[in-house]
Amino acid sequence: MKLLRFKFDPDPMSCSWNIYGSDDLSYVAHYPYKYDFCCESLTDLSLAHIATKPGIGLRFLLGKCKALEKLRLEYINGLNDSDMITLSKCCKNLRSISLWLLPQFYGGNFRTAFTDDSLKSLAVSCPMLESIELTFDGCEPLYPSEIGFTQDGLIMLIQSCPIRVLVLRGANFFADKGMKTLSSAPLLETLELVCCRAITDAGMRFIVRAPCLINLTLRICAQVTDAGVAMLVHALKLESLIIEGCDRVSKKAVKRVGGSAQCHTSKKR
Numbered sequence: 001m002k003l004l005r006f007k008f009d010p011d012p013m014s015c016s017w018n019i020y021g022s023d024d025l026s027y028v029a030h031y032p033y034k035y036d037f038c039c040e041s042l043t044d045l046s047l048a049h050i051a052t053k054p055g056i057g058l059r060f061l062l063g064k065c066k067a068l069e070k071l072r073l074e075y076i077n078g079l080n081d082s083d084m085i086t087l088s089k090c091c092k093n094l095r096s097i098s099l100w101l102l103p104q105f106y107g108g109n110f111r112t113a114f115t116d117d118s119l120k121s122l123a124v125s126c127p128m129l130e131s132i133e134l135t136f137d138g139c140e141p142l143y144p145s146e147i148g149f150t151q152d153g154l155i156m157l158i159q160s161c162p163i164r165v166l167v168l169r170g171a172n173f174f175a176d177k178g179m180k181t182l183s184s185a186p187l188l189e190t191l192e193l194v195c196c197r198a199i200t201d202a203g204m205r206f207i208v209r210a211p212c213l214i215n216l217t218l219r220i221c222a223q224v225t226d227a228g229v230a231m232l233v234h235a236l237k238l239e240s241l242i243i244e245g246c247d248r249v250s251k252k253a254v255k256r257v258g259g260s261a262q263c264h265t266s267k268k269r
Contacts, residue, residue: 116153123160179203201228
C-alpha cells in the first residue's frame, strides 16, 4: 500500500471514522484499536480535518505504519506528544513530515498539539528525516506559548537529521538564532519562510553561508529590509529567490541580487 488519505470537511469536531466495515467480523465496536488496519507497507499517509478519540489519538494507527516515509497531518484534533513519540519510534524510514497546527486547550494551556518532546523523539529515532514543513495558524505573536515548539527544540532537530527542505509558516518563535543554525546545515537546499516575524536582516547575513542552499522563499517577513536582501548576493549557489509581501523590500533590491537567481517580488495589499 503506497498512499492513504482521509479528509473530512468542514467541521472536524463532528467527524468520526473507522476503517472496518460493519460486516467485518474482525471489527469490535469501541475497542481502542478501532483505528487499526493492515498498513505495514504504507509509505505515504495524509490525514486532514478529523477529530481523534481523547486518550487514544492516532498512536495505534501510526504504530503499525513501520514502512512510512511521508506523513502529513493537517488540523487534527486530539493529538499529543504520545502520538508523535509512537510514530518516531516505529517509523524509522520517515523522510518527510508536514504538520498543520492550530492552538487548542490542553489542560490549562492553550497551545498547539506537540511540544519539544516530539521534536526530540524525531531527532533521536528518525535518522532519515530530510523534509520538515510546519504551519501554525491562529497563533498570536504576542503569546509565544501558543506554539508548543521552541526555537531550541527545532534547532536540535535540524542539527540531528539530514534536513534538505525546511518550510516554516507562522513560526513566531523562529528568529535569527535559528537562521544561524541553518547557515551550517550541510544539506539544506530549500528554505521557505512565511510570516516568520522575528527574522531580521541579521538572519539574511547568516543564511548566505548555508553551503548547499539553492531555493529561498520569503513571504510576509516584516523585519527583512533591502539591506538584508542585499546580503543575498553572497549566496553563490542560490538559483531561485522568491520574495512576496515583504513591505520593506523593494523590487530594486531584489534585482540587485542578480546572478542566475529567478527573482520575484510583490507587495501585500
